[in-house]
Amino acid sequence: ELLTKTNFDELSNLDKKHIIHPVAVPKVHASVGPKIIFSEGKGVYVKDVHNRSYIDGVSMLWNVNVGHGRKELADVAHEQMMKMAYSSTFYGYGNEPAIRLAEKIASITPGDLNTIFYTSGGSESNDTAFKLSRFYWEQKGFKNKRKIISLRRGYHGVTVSAQRATGIDAFRNFSGSSDPDILNAKAHLTECELGDKSHPEFSGCIRSIIESEGAEHVAAVILEPIQGAGGVHLPPEGYLKAVRKLCDEFNILLIADEVICGFGRTGELFGVNNWEVVPDLMSIAKGITSGYSHLGGVVMNNRVADVIKEYDDVLPHGFTYSGHPTACAVGLKNIEIIENERLVENAHQMGAELEKGFNYLNEKHEIFTNQRNVGLLAGFDLMKDPDHNIPFEQSKQAAVSVVDECYKRGLLIRCFDFEPGMNIIAVAPPLTITKQEIEKTISILDDALASFS
Numbered sequence: 331e332l333l334t335k336t337n338f339d340e341l342s343n344l345d346k347k348h349i350i351h352p353v354a355v356p357k358v359h360a361s362v363g364p365k366i367i368f369s370e371g372k373g374v375y376v377k378d379v380h381n382r383s384y385i386d387g388v389s390m391l392w393n394v395n396v397g398h399g400r401k402e403l404a405d406v407a408h409e410q411m412m413k414m415a416y417s418s419t420f421y422g423y424g425n426e427p428a429i430r431l432a433e434k435i436a437s438i439t440p441g442d443l444n445t446i447f448y449t450s451g452g453s454e455s456n457d458t459a460f461k462l463s464r465f466y467w468e469q470k471g472f473k474n475k476r477k478i479i480s481l482r483r484g485y486h487g488v489t490v491s492a493q494r495a496t497g498i499d500a501f502r503n504f505s506g507s508s509d510p511d512i513l514n515a516k517a518h519l520t521e522c523e524l525g526d527k528s529h530p531e532f533s534g535c536i537r538s539i540i541e542s543e544g545a546e547h548v549a550a551v552i553l554e555p556i557q558g559a560g561g562v563h564l565p566p567e568g569y570l571k572a573v574r575k576l577c578d579e580f581n582i583l584l585i586a587d588e589v590i591c592g593f594g595r596t597g598e599l600f601g602v603n604n605w606e607v608v609p610d611l612m613s614i615a616k617g618i619t620s621g622y623s624h625l626g627g628v629v630m631n632n633r634v635a636d637v638i639k640e641y642d643d644v645l646p647h648g649f650t651y652s653g654h655p656t657a658c659a660v661g662l663k664n665i666e667i668i669e670n671e672r673l674v675e676n677a678h679q680m681g682a683e684l685e686k687g688f689n690y691l692n693e694k695h696e697i698f699t700n701q702r703n704v705g706l707l708a709g710f711d712l713m714k715d716p717d718h719n720i721p722f723e724q725s726k727q728a729a730v731s732v733v734d735e736c737y738k739r740g741l742l743i744r745c746f747d748f749e750p751g752m753n754i755i756a757v758a759p760p761l762t763i764t765k766q767e768i769e770k771t772i773s774i775l776d777d778a779l780a781s782f783s
């Protein structure tokens with residue numbers, strides 16, 4: 331039932347009083363309260379308690395891949411909860427949904443990524459991937475292979491090690507936390523990674539870090555196939571293959587963070603499939619359940635799994651919700667929906683429609699520039715004068731304003747402005763989106779851009 335205005339005010343006051351929100355400004359929130367209080371969702375649309383409707387242009391946190399309000403997922407959760415909502419996977423206990431989902435994931439991930447360690451989300455997956463990489467080398471007799479190299483602008487989450495791997499300074503440095511063995515490299519320098527030492531940017535690339543640290547100290551490289559929360563940055567052609575080659579050359583594991591890219595977002599089931607690269611470990615979360623339950627995992631290849639499977643003592647790692655039966659049942663049904671409704675193909679086709687829409691916006695709006703997309707992972711920049719590469723002054727808050735204009739017109743999108751002059755906007759709707767819904771999204775963006783001056 332629809333909430334009344336009084337209820338909204340009451341909820342807003344309670345929220346202000348009792349909740350600190352992630353990635354929000356606490357002082358502003360404590361005085362103005364929640365911007366939106368959501369009440370329901372269906373397909374690509376969500377509603378707030380005032381019954382206002384919005385297109386969910388970033389699938390909430392890039393995760394609601396199959397769209398909102400899917401009864402099949404509610405039904406399967408209900409059914410599993412009635413049978414047994416939760417059981418542990420510690421001490422070797424099993425449950426059918428976790429086992430079936432593990433088999434399914436092994437069958438859809440590339441190469442011989444055949445074994446999973448379950449977590450409850452992306453950050454936990456990345457911390458787990460780091461621990462398992464270091465543990466792998468330790469078991470192989472290389473105790474010093476501990477360093478992890480990640481990329482600037484990469485986002486890997488907020489647990490201590492994932493936070494340090496994140497290459498966005500505000501996140502990386504928050505609360506002064508540290509995992510000193512995690513190093514940030516410059517992103518997307520294909521020639522440098524291939525060995526061009528005369529390149530002006532060579533110092534600080536992955537290869538130069540490996541050379542200065544010594545490969546005998548480096549456990550793994552982690553990267554997102556396409557950087558998401560750092561502002562939707564596509565790798566140049568050949569980059570992922572170059573990094574795979576580099577890792578092989580120096581005997582270093584490659585971890586692909588597929589938390590955003592995985593499960594169809596890019597028009598391929600996994601982001602790395604776009605470049606036919608197979609990592610040694612893959613972090614997954616978000617789209618594995620489309621947000622209907624919280625679940626993540628690290629999928630590893632036989633090389634890594636075989637070494638871990640030889641370990642003859644208790645593995646002291648795991649989360650209460652590792653292999654959560656209800657979450658896994660939801661995950662299985664979610665993958666079935668992605669397959670049955672051919673959502674990977676739809677992401678590819680609708681990505682092409684989105685690109686057409688961006689072409690139109692690019693023609694029409696002077697400030698619209700640098701459009702990019704792979705499937706339904708898309709972004710563009712706003713610049714004062716793109717022809718001369720002149721950004722907006724910081725005080726202009728261009729991306730924030732355009733996002734706000736979209737919000738007023740019923741479209742939720744997201745912007746990134748964590749560096750001076752950066753005005754990036756991301757668009758990543760549910761994979762179920764139709765051509766008409768893409769057109770509506772573009773039309774709102776068109777109006778919002780026109781209203782900004």
Ligand code: PLP
Pocket residue numbers: 391450451452453454456485486487488554558559587588589590615616
């Ligand atoms: N990795 C990537 C690529 C992400 O985008 C995110 C979240 O946005 C994470 C990891 C962290 O996942 P979680 O928020 O589920 O811990």
